[in-house]
Amino acid sequence: MTDLANETLDNSQSAASQLPTEQVSALLRELPGWVLKKVEDVERIEKAFHFDDFNAALAFTNKVAAIAEQANHHPALLTEWGKVTVGWWSHALGGLHRNDLIMAARTNELA
Amino acid sequence: MTDLANETLDNSQSAASQLPTEQVSALLRELPGWVLKKVEDVERIEKAFHFDDFNAALAFTNKVAAIAEQANHHPALLTEWGKVTVGWWSHALGGLHRNDLIMAARTNELA
Numbered sequence: 001m002t003d004l005a006n007e008t009l010d011n012s013q014s015a016a017s018q019l020p021t022e023q024v025s026a027l028l029r030e031l032p033g034w035v036l037k038k039v040e041d042v043e044r045i046e047k048a049f050h051f052d053d054f055n056a057a058l059a060f061t062n063k064v065a066a067i068a069e070q071a072n073h074h075p076a077l078l079t080e081w082g083k084v085t086v087g088w089w090s091h092a093l094g095g096l097h098r099n100d101l102i103m104a105a106r107t108n109e110l111a
Numbered sequence: 112m113t114d115l116a117n118e119t120l121d122n123s124q125s126a127a128s129q130l131p132t133e134q135v136s137a138l139l140r141e142l143p144g145w146v147l148k149k150v151e152d153v154e155r156i157e158k159a160f161h162f163d164d165f166n167a168a169l170a171f172t173n174k175v176a177a178i179a180e181q182a183n184h185h186p187a188l189l190t191e192w193g194k195v196t197v198g199w200w201s202h203a204l205g206g207l208h209r210n211d212l213i214m215a216a217r218t219n220e221l222a
Contacts, residue, residue, distance in 0.1 A: 054176070055176075055180065058172075058176045061169075061172065061188075061190065062169070065165070065166075068165065074191070074192045076190070077189070077190040078189045078190075079172065079188040079189075079190065080186075080187045080188075081185045
């Protein structure tokens with residue numbers, strides 16, 4: 001078991017640092033609820049978080065946004081009534097970096 | 112030209128109040144940037160708003176959320192770096208009500 005949430009992000013994202021699918025799958029086993037998706041041919045990891053109403057969902061969106069700003073790594077946050085769907089990927093790579101898994105672990109800690 | 116943004120929402124959404132596509136199209140001509148979409152077989156209107164960075168996008172998300180709470184009518188808000196995609200539809204109807212066009216007009220006023 002790794003301690004993903006407390007790892008430091010690597011901001012020197014070289015192309016070589018894109019995670020192979022088998023490594024993503026292995027790390028996802030430590031991240032309950034996160035699934036691998038492909039959106040417009042780019043791999044991302046995604047999870048839907050559920051809440052009692054719109055405001056609670058929005059509050060979570062803002063909490064995730066705060067850790068994103070702090071890490072200078074930004075997700076897609078779909079806010080709906082009672083639900084926030086969070087997606088992480090590395091834009092510069094057009095795919096997944098270990099950073100995304102770290103951010104997913106930190107996102108789980110906010111819920 | 113109607114004054115959509117200043118209309119009052121009708122909260123007695125009966126099934127009969129679902130807008131026919133031709134009425135939606137006519138009203139969309141007054142709403143620059145909004146397009147009609149179908150997501151999981153439900154019609155919605157959608158528009159992407161662009162910003163300089165993540166925080167500016169998030170601030171807009173919170174502004175739209177505030178008018179949504181006030182009207183007790185809630186959109187889908189996809190917040191990304193420099194971009195917010197806003198979608199309005201009426202969940203109870205499984206489609207579009209005039210309320211959604213009113214909220215789209217109000218959303219344009221926030222940008």
